[in-house]
Amino acid sequence: MRRTVFFVVLAGVLSSVGVAQDSVTITTDPKDLSRPVSTLLSQLREREKISVTYEDPRYVNVADIQDVTTQVAKNLSPAEEKFGPHILVPKGKAITFVYTPQDMRTPEGAEANIARMLREYRALGGPAFTVKRDGIRLHVLPSEVLSAAGDPVKQDSILDTVVSIPAGRRTTNQLLQSICDEIKKQTGYQVDAGTGDPTYTNPTRQVVDSQTARAAIAGLLDSLATPGDFVWDLYYDPSDKAYVLNFSYIGRAGRVEK
Secondary structure (H helix, E strand, O other): OHHHHHHHHHHHHHHHHHHHHHOEEEEOEOOEOOOHHHHHHHHHHHHHOOOEEEEOOOOOOHHHEEEOHHHHOOOOOHHHHHHOOOOEEEOOOOOEEEEOHHHHOOHHHHHHHHHHHHHHHHHOOOOEEEEEEEOOEEEEEEEEEEOOOOOEEEOOOHHHOEEEEOOOOEEHHHHHHHHHHHHHHHHOOOEEEOOOOOOOOOEEOOOEEEEEHHHHHHHHHHOOOOOOOEEEEEEEEOOOOEEEEEEEEOOOOOOOOO
């Protein structure tokens, strides 16, 4: 009887160890909590090669914004600290997320796990995000933020803006700029290309006909490499009330497919 009980307990321990070995834990950087969701998505891209983009909310409430002027700008005079321009960044929440890599191998599994991550972040007091699957890519988009008065309000993605770019002689970087110009024309928000921009002076014949800016950018990137290889992070600057579009190359393996 004792031998049987010992075997059952040992089997249970081995089973627990196996489960633990199959799971992966990713966490935010305690030194930089400005964009925790983007930080975790970057780790998922690197580990699992998931083609997923990210977009910042437009933060307006003081609870979601941190003034880092004195940390970034050195040797400021008291007058500059008080009256000069301030450097503002988003203020996020630390989060640790546990997942099983096998659950990321299908489009449905990757989408479900990222949705769970977003729910867990929301439960910590962060803004609400949603995940949307659009063909090859997943997109993490803002869905609800605090207003200046502290009330939760719905917020749409700025890349839902519908744009049209007529046919013409242009390069790929000119096409990207034209898409960004159309966003500003319709919304008032500046969008600039940032780090990792893969567009150059290659000629392109791509026409944008009443597409969302998101679809237009995705189509442009997919014309430069294997579809899904490039993703982006669209960061909002609360100081300038403008966006910067940073790009990353994730490679081919493990992409979320249709």
